[in-house]
Amino acid sequence: MSNPSKNGARRLMRLTPTNAFIELGDSLGLWRLWLSMGWSDIKQRYRNSVLGPFWLASGLALTIAGMSLLYSQILHVAFQDFAPYLAAGLMIWSFIASVATESCHSYVLAEGLIKSLQVPYFVYIFRVVARNLIVLAHNLVVVAIIWVVFGKVMDIKPLETLAGIALLTLFSIGMATVFASLGAMFKDFIQIVTQVFQILIFVTPVFWLTKAISPRSAFLHLNPFYYLMEVVREPLLGTTPTAFVFTGAVGFTFASLIAGIIAYAVSRKSVVFYV
Amino acid sequence: MSPERLISLRGVTVDLPVQETRARSLRKAALGIAVGGVLMRSRNDQVTVRALTQINLDAHNGDRIALVGSNGAGKSTLLRVLAGIYPPTSGTITTSGTISAVFDSSLGLDMNLSGYDNIAVACRYRGIDRATMESLRPSIIEFSGLGGFIHLPMRTYSLGMMARLAFAVTTSMTPDILVMDEWLATGDAAFMEQAQSRLHELVDEARILILATHSMSLVKTLCNKVAVLDHGRIAYFGPIEDLPPGVYPPLA
Numbered sequence A: 001m002s003n004p005s006k007n008g009a010r011r012l013m014r015l016t017p018t019n020a021f022i023e024l025g026d027s028l029g030l031w032r033l034w035l036s037m038g039w040s041d042i043k044q045r046y047r048n049s050v051l052g053p054f055w056l057a058s059g060l061a062l063t064i065a066g067m068s069l070l071y072s073q074i075l076h077v078a079f080q081d082f083a084p085y086l087a088a089g090l091m092i093w094s095f096i097a098s099v100a101t102e103s104c105h106s107y108v109l110a111e112g113l114i115k116s117l118q119v120p121y122f123v124y125i126f127r128v129v130a131r132n133l134i135v136l137a138h139n140l141v142v143v144a145i146i147w148v149v150f151g152k153v154m155d156i157k158p159l160e161t162l163a164g165i166a167l168l169t170l171f172s173i174g175m176a177t178v179f180a181s182l183g184a185m186f187k188d189f190i191q192i193v194t195q196v197f198q199i200l201i202f203v204t205p206v207f208w209l210t211k212a213i214s215p216r217s218a219f220l221h222l223n224p225f226y227y228l229m230e231v232v233r234e235p236l237l238g239t240t241p242t243a244f245v246f247t248g249a250v251g252f253t254f255a256s257l258i259a260g261i262i263a264y265a266v267s268r269k270s271v272v273f274y275v
Numbered sequence B: 001m002s003p004e005r006l007i008s009l010r011g012v013t014v015d016l017p018v019q020e021t022r023a024r025s026l027r028k029a030a031l032g033i034a035v036g037g038v039l040m041r042s043r044n045d046q047v048t049v050r051a052l053t054q055i056n057l058d059a060h061n062g063d064r065i066a067l068v069g070s071n072g073a074g075k076s077t078l079l080r081v082l083a084g085i086y087p088p089t090s091g092t093i094t095t096s097g098t099i100s101a102v103f104d105s106s107l108g109l110d111m112n113l114s115g116y117d118n119i120a121v122a123c124r125y126r127g128i129d130r131a132t133m134e135s136l137r138p139s140i141i142e143f144s145g146l147g148g149f150i151h152l153p154m155r156t157y158s159l160g161m162m163a164r165l166a167f168a169v170t171t172s173m174t175p176d177i178l179v180m181d182e183w184l185a186t187g188d189a190a191f192m193e194q195a196q197s198r199l200h201e202l203v204d205e206a207r208i209l210i211l212a213t214h215s216m217s218l219v220k221t222l223c224n225k226v227a228v229l230d231h232g233r234i235a236y237f238g239p240i241e242d243l244p245p246g247v248y249p250p251l252a
Helices: A004-011 A017-029 A031-045 A054-074 A079-103 A108-114 A122-149 A158-185 A189-203 A224-237 A243-274 B026-036 B075-082 B115-125 B130-144 B147-151 B159-170 B189-205 B216-222
Strands: B005-017 B048-060 B064-068 B090-095 B099-102 B177-181 B208-212 B225-230 B233-239
Touching: A017 A031, A017 A122, A017 A243, A031 A122, A031 B115, A054 A079, A054 A122, A079 A122, A079 A158, A079 A189, A079 A224, A108 A122, A122 A158, A158 A189, A158 A224, A158 A243, A224 A243, A243 B005, B005 B075, B048 B075, B048 B208, B048 B233, B064 B075, B064 B216, B075 B090, B075 B099, B075 B177, B075 B208, B115 B130, B115 B147, B115 B159, B130 B159, B159 B189, B189 B216, B208 B216
Parallel strands: B064 B208, B064 B225, B099 B177, B177 B208
Antiparallel strands: B005 B048, B005 B090, B225 B233
16 A cells, blocks of 8 residues: 555646556555545445435335336336346446536545545545445345346356446546546536436436337437446346447547546646635 | 755745636636637636745755744645645645645544544555554554543544544654644643643654744744745745844744
8 A cells, every 4th residue: 555645746746647647556556545435425324324325225126116117018018128127227327327426526525635635636536436336236236136036147147247347437437537627626517417417317228228219329329328338237137248339338438537537637736726 | 964855845836716706617618718719718817816925945854844924824825735735836846755744633534433443544544554553553542541432433522532532643653744734722731741742752753844833832842943924925934043033023
């Protein structure tokens, strides 16, 4: 584990992308710190509550139960096929949307720490992503129960699912870094993100099936969340994502990480003055 | 041989943007494009406060520097620059060695955890690894004088008790460069005495101390140099005994 204070002098140098990479490495080394911050956020949110983070999971379970009954009739899909599809989709979407909205405030809410500690800012990004991965793990319990009920457990492709979650996580880190900087500089940004993601859930195939529209549709091709949704959902449901989907997910992940590094390097010197 | 130079500031200027007067909204940024053709045109209209102006300062091994000046003279800003928290708007800063900065004693502590667990939290924030933390913990607990309270949640503590624990944690490690804002005000008389002697020990071990304070007795007992800040400029920097009369009357 690196000692952040040893890097104090280094971090004061003029900001270049290389410098952001160094801070990224330092922050990864501080994994104990951001992991414990993420855990303690969750503990504080659900302090003295009986179900704790499983309240989120139970909310997910209720939504799935209600919507699967309705939508399987609207879309003329068998209930036992639609319920798992919706469960996986909602679980993945709630991860993406929470990271997006919460990351806008990842610097702003850490004001006291940012103004007093020599800790590279990626720590505050990782904290938000780690916190949401913990929530995702709780939601996975709901998914697991549904898979058991519908006898789909043997269909899961575990390695591909893990690879998909890894891609999704990396994509989220890039996105969160961009949103954290923008959220610190522009106080309106979080409102925009919240509203846009409320629309995006309907544009992204969460409630509807991809085969219901043309595979050439822009709603699929131009939507990064479509690819990242599919690389996790498909192996969970027992299919392998097409090379096209996989390439798209990798491409958007790279784009997101590059955008994150640039946003970090550009805003690094100003963030402390704007939180 | 002259003592090793550990800190060097050259022409350091820090402008603090005043948030309320700058329209930090995307609407203004978008209007900026429409009107001026340059993204973030509103930056030109932004009101800033020049907190530090052209600061030159060298600190060498063995320096115990008191940072004095009236409220708003730039003491805290300078400490944050030294600690690597505020990047200078212009100018350069070079430091070598480990720096430990103490600004806010209750920082990042989780009030629902016990004092015992918060020692681990505080150490993690300061980059102290687990093994070192475990070895330091008994002495931290002993110094804090909290006894059995150490296992109760911190929200049951009084301010003074929190200050005791925070002080015990932050002074448990000896950095090369110790940067402190005066924050010892809480705590009872017995603890103040204990804290003072710990501070003396720490100052003996650290290679450089930089202390912002309004307490002239602290300056005289702990420090050998003084930097007088006046409206963001250094009015005097040098040995306390050479301070010209009139520059900083409280120390005269």
